[in-house]
Amino acid sequence: MELQGKAEKVTGGCFCEAIRYEAEAYLHDTYYCHCRICQKISGVPAEVGVIVKPGSLRLTKGEPKYYQTSHFAERGFCPDCGSRLFWRSTSPEAPDEWLNLPVGTLDHPEKAVPASHVCVESQLPWYKIDDGLPRTRTEDDPELAALWDAPDG
Ligand SMILES: [Zn+2]
Numbered sequence: 001m002e003l004q005g006k007a008e009k010v011t012g013g014c015f016c017e018a019i020r021y022e023a024e025a026y027l028h029d030t031y032y033c034h035c036r037i038c039q040k041i042s043g044v045p046a047e048v049g050v051i052v053k054p055g056s057l058r059l060t061k062g063e064p065k066y067y068q069t070s071h072f073a074e075r076g077f078c079p080d081c082g083s084r085l086f087w088r089s090t091s092p093e094a095p096d097e098w099l100n101l102p103v104g105t106l107d108h109p110e111k112a113v114p115a116s117h118v119c120v121e122s123q124l125p126w127y128k129i130d131d132g133l134p135r136t137r138t139e140d141d142p143e144l145a146a147l148w149d150a151p152d153g
């Protein structure tokens with residue numbers, strides 16, 4: 001994924017506020033992920049992800065629990081209210097910039113600007129977003145496709 005904008009300071013947290021974070025995020029590189037894992041784990045037709053600058057994420061309150069959702073990544077959530085919080089790579093082969101968080105957890109989600117759709121091969125047929133943004137299938141992204149093909153990341 002080619003980053004367009006520069007990282008900006010953001011704050012956010014889970015629904016019950018047991019967990020709060022601050023980070024620098026590439027708000028202008030926000031993307032819709034239509035993969036089945038995002039659909040399942042978030043319960044939404046697509047998760048809207050915000051890319052976090054490597055090393056900038058800092059928890060200011062609480063500690064999420066993590067659940068391994070693929071052989072190369074795990075996702076954090078609040079153990080009290082269940083809000084989905086972070087996606088982070090557990091594979092040394094995955095690029096660092098893939099650390100991301102769901103847009104709805106930001107204090108100001110309206111500042112995020114979607115720039116693309118990814119994993120559109122599993123986009124739900126009734127979920128129509130007529131925004132003209134670039135759309136890629138998993139196999140169009142060589143780094144992502146290679147991770148999925150790796151036997152155990
Ligand atoms: Zn919570």
Ligand SMILES: [Zn+2]
Pocket residue numbers: 033034035036037038039047119
């Ligand atoms: Zn996804």
